[in-house]
Amino acid sequence: MSDLLERLRGRGWRLTSQRRVVAEVLDGEHVHLTADEVHARAVQRLPEISRATVYNTLGELVGLGEILEVATDGRAKRYDPNAHQAHQHLVCSGCGAIRDVHPQGDPLAALPAAERFGFVLSGAEITYRGLCPDCTTNAVP
Amino acid sequence: MSDLLERLRGRGWRLTSQRRVVAEVLDGEHVHLTADEVHARAVQRLPEISRATVYNTLGELVGLGEILEVATDGRAKRYDPNAHQAHQHLVCSGCGAIRDVHPQGDPLAALPAAERFGFVLSGAEITYRGLCPDCTTNAVP
DNA sequence: TGTTGACTTAGACAAAGTCCAAGTTAGGAT
DNA sequence: ATCCTAACTTGGACTTTGTCTAAGTCAACA
Ligand SMILES: [Mn+2]
Ligand SMILES: [Mn+2]
Ligand SMILES: [Zn+2]
Ligand SMILES: [Zn+2]
Numbered sequence: 001m002s003d004l005l006e007r008l009r010g011r012g013w014r015l016t017s018q019r020r021v022v023a024e025v026l027d028g029e030h031v032h033l034t035a036d037e038v039h040a041r042a043v044q045r046l047p048e049i050s051r052a053t054v055y056n057t058l059g060e061l062v063g064l065g066e067i068l069e070v071a072t073d074g075r076a077k078r079y080d081p082n083a084h085q086a087h088q089h090l091v092c093s094g095c096g097a098i099r100d101v102h103p104q105g106d107p108l109a110a111l112p113a114a115e116r117f118g119f120v121l122s123g124a125e126i127t128y129r130g131l132c133p134d135c136t137t138n139a140v141p
Numbered sequence: 142m143s144d145l146l147e148r149l150r151g152r153g154w155r156l157t158s159q160r161r162v163v164a165e166v167l168d169g170e171h172v173h174l175t176a177d178e179v180h181a182r183a184v185q186r187l188p189e190i191s192r193a194t195v196y197n198t199l200g201e202l203v204g205l206g207e208i209l210e211v212a213t214d215g216r217a218k219r220y221d222p223n224a225h226q227a228h229q230h231l232v233c234s235g236c237g238a239i240r241d242v243h244p245q246g247d248p249l250a251a252l253p254a255a256e257r258f259g260f261v262l263s264g265a266e267i268t269y270r271g272l273c274p275d276c277t278t279n280a281v282p
Numbered sequence: 283t284g285t286t287g288a289c290t291t292a293g294a295c296a297a298a299g300t301c302c303a304a305g306t307t308a309g310g311a312t
Numbered sequence: 313a314t315c316c317t318a319a320c321t322t323g324g325a326c327t328t329t330g331t332c333t334a335a336g337t338c339a340a341c342a
Contacts, residue, residue: 014288014339036329050291055330074210074218074298076329090252090260099258103251110244111231111269117240119231119271126267128252130260155308155319176298191322196299215330217298 004066011064021046022057026067026081032089032098034076072098072127088126094135101128145207152205162187163198167208167222173230173239175217213239213268229267235276242269 004023009015025041026033033041039054058079061067068080072091082100088107090099107124145164150156166182167174174182180195199220202208209221213232223241229248231240248265 016289016339018290034329048291051330052292052332053290056290069215071212071215074212077215090256090258090262092260093263099260101252101256101258103256104253105251107248107251107267108269110246110248111242112245115231115242115244116271117231117242118274118277119233119240119269120277121231121269121271122234123271124267124269126248126265128249128260128262128265130257130262130264133259136259136261157308157320159321189322192299193301193323194321197321 007066008064017046018042018049018053019057021049022054022061026061026079028081030099031082032070032072032078032080034078036076038079070098088128090128090130092132092135093129094131094138097132148207149205158187159183159190159194160198162190163195163202167202167220169222171240172223173211173213173219173221175219177217179220211239229269231269231271233273233276234270235272238273 005015005020008019008023013019021042022038024045025038035055035058036051038058039049039051042049042054058067062069062079066081066083068083070078070080070089072078072089073096078098080100087100087102090101091097103126107126108121111121111124146156146161149160149164154160162183163179165186166179176196176199177192179199180190180192183190183195199208203210203220207222207224209224211219211221211230213219213230214237219239228241228243231242232238244267248267249262252262252265
């Protein structure tokens with residue numbers, strides 16, 4: 001985390017308290033917060049931080065490749081600090097919980113040339129859907 | 142398409158001109174329109190159709206499994222009439238063009254048990270990213 | 283300790299989607 | 313063929329998510 005702040009300073013960023021707090025909020029594993037969730041948690045530590053600054057900072061971090069934008073549903077985008085290790089997402093259809101997962105093999109290999117329509121492929125995003133242990137236990141009959 | 146309208150009547154739907162027009166607009170292959178795009182095309186045929194009715198009808202069709210909701214970006218949801226054949230999506234990072242594609246094999250097979258966190262999997266959505274032939278040709282240097 | 287351009291802020295604005303009360307109508311009943 | 317009514321549609325208010333701007337603040341360098 002402090003290495004992130006170091007990298008940002010190396011890139012000419014001013015290290016403001018607002019940016020520090022956003023970076024702190026985004027620390028951890030399996031973290032996939034919406035912008036408003038980031039704002040809510042940032043306000044705990046820095047009451048006067050504005051929504052605009054949270055959006056600005058998230059957008060800048062995405063541009064620098066330090067965090068990822070994840071769109072697992074049609075709702076708000078989620079922000080993912082796990083940007084330096086390729087991974088996919090497993091989402092619970094019951095409660096919305098999101099886990100980072102690492103499928104085997106190259107996902108692009110499954111798409112035959114005849115199905116590529118002349119596109120030059122650059123990657124693939126996979127959202128696995130299912131029910132988490134909690135939601136499986138408390139499932140509707 | 143008229144078979145869709147038959148199925149809907151079989152399910153107790155009133156066949157209104159509005160619903161007929163929405164169904165017509167959603168006919169075809171590689172069709173992935175936003176709600177507002179559906180509305181814009183519906184208005185060509187039925188000028189007084191409202192946005193609310195388009196949203197209502199799309200939601201009902203999704204609930205019945207007759208169309209799919211696709212969220213390939215963080216923008217508006219897209220509606221896909223190709224609901225009766227499993228498929229994935231190939232999206233151009235340049236112009237946003239979307240094609241239906243059919244990868245080989247079972248996408249769930251790539252996720253080892255150790256990476257499933259006790260979830261009961263039900264499916265996977267894959268978005269392949271790349272540049273379409275047009276965008277490859279006119280690429281920035 | 284000053285200076286200054288980068289940064290932050292509040293609030294207006296926009297896009298996407300939901301909800302409601304009032305008006306209209308498809309389709310079964312007569 | 314006409315009537316009746318629950319189902320449907322409508323316009324507009326409202327919500328959520330995100331963008332933009334003008335004015336004020338401050339981190340970093342001198
Ligand atoms: Mn992740
Ligand atoms: Mn499709
Ligand atoms: Zn769950
Ligand atoms: Zn393209």
